[in-house]
Amino acid sequence: MTIRIGTRASKLALTQTQQTADRLAAVGGFPVELVHIKTEGDVKTGSLSQMGGTGVFVAALRDALLAETCDVAVHSLKDLPTGAAVGLSIAATPKRVDVRDVLCARDGLTLAELPGGAKVGTGSPRRAAQLRAARPDIEVLDIRGNVDTRLGRVPGLPGNATDEVVPGKSCDLDAVVLAAAGLERMDRLDTVSEFFETDVMLPAPGQGALAIECRTEDAPHVEGPNGVLAQALAALNDDDTRLAVTAERAVLARLEAGCAAPVGAYAFRKGSMLHLEAVVCAVDGTKTVREKKATDGLTEVGATLLGIEVAELLLAAGAAEIADLAAS
Numbered sequence: 001m002t003i004r005i006g007t008r009a010s011k012l013a014l015t016q017t018q019q020t021a022d023r024l025a026a027v028g029g030f031p032v033e034l035v036h037i038k039t040e041g042d043v044k045t046g047s048l049s050q051m052g053g054t055g056v057f058v059a060a061l062r063d064a065l066l067a068e069t070c071d072v073a074v075h076s077l078k079d080l081p082t083g084a085a086v087g088l089s090i091a092a093t094p095k096r097v098d099v100r101d102v103l104c105a106r107d108g109l110t111l112a113e114l115p116g117g118a119k120v121g122t123g124s125p126r127r128a129a130q131l132r133a134a135r136p137d138i139e140v141l142d143i144r145g146n147v148d149t150r151l152g153r154v155p156g157l158p159g160n161a162t163d164e165v166v167p168g169k170s171c172d173l174d175a176v177v178l179a180a181a182g183l184e185r186m187d188r189l190d191t192v193s194e195f196f197e198t199d200v201m202l203p204a205p206g207q208g209a210l211a212i213e214c215r216t217e218d219a220p221h222v223e224g225p226n227g228v229l230a231q232a233l234a235a236l237n238d239d240d241t242r243l244a245v246t247a248e249r250a251v252l253a254r255l256e257a258g259c260a261a262p263v264g265a266y267a268f269r270k271g272s273m274l275h276l277e278a279v280v281c282a283v284d285g286t287k288t289v290r291e292k293k294a295t296d297g298l299t300e301v302g303a304t305l306l307g308i309e310v311a312e313l314l315l316a317a318g319a320a321e322i323a324d325l326a327a328s
Ligand SMILES: NCc1[nH]cc(CCC(=O)O)c1CC(=O)O
Pocket: 076, 077, 078, 079, 147, 177, 178, 179, 180, 181, 182, 183, 206, 207, 208, 209
């Protein structure tokens, strides 16, 4: 029995799927193969929001699972909509890597060292808002493209393909903001000039974590017999990661936030407590509401309730008035 793992064709997706496939094969003792699934988001160009947001990347993989074109799909958890997919389960969330956002600037500059008027690229309203809050005097530009394309917008970064300055294309910005996790997986952490601590920039809910999805019948069950795939998936799960991302995603769900809403959230377990902090910002950076809370309820339900509670604190503090939460 060969387990087929569906993947998008992007370098980041291929890298993280191959790494997961290798671990699954090692713990499961069965052969695995990668199946390339073309998604609407890979084929079309232009604004993601016009295609229905990052959900388009996920939908094709889910269709392939349900059609039994593949048995397992690996998603970046932060790209996964909060709504459940009928017939499918998140069978494992492996231990998450660095959750932080990073600055990749020319000449190794930090955010504080960038000159006034510096051009900083990001496609994320959450990052744009927090950048503007920290440095109202810089210019934040909306950029698109994969990780290599984005890094290529900053002159002199290690590993860039060209030094040619082409406006809108290459070497035309002072810095870009990306997730440490993606750079780590693609072995491009040497481009980072600053790691943002969470008091400056709260990451996207689920950032740095993967979700391994399968048909519900193949997922690990609490009771009853588990097949070889379910057992291998259970072995890849990290309980603390699952708790943290459950709390973070409950914030999004309770806020009914779209995938382009300027919402950051970060949860972590420390000892017997699960801590959660979340932020909603005005995209122009002028207003921010931030709340945090902890629970000793270290269960799926406890984590969900913590997320709901923090979301309600944010709403009570005016979150819905300062930002378009439905933005997608
Ligand atoms: N939205 C694109 C995306 N989806 C997942 C990652 C990598 C980080 C992660 O796995 O959380 C990235 C790139 C980025 O945000 O820099």
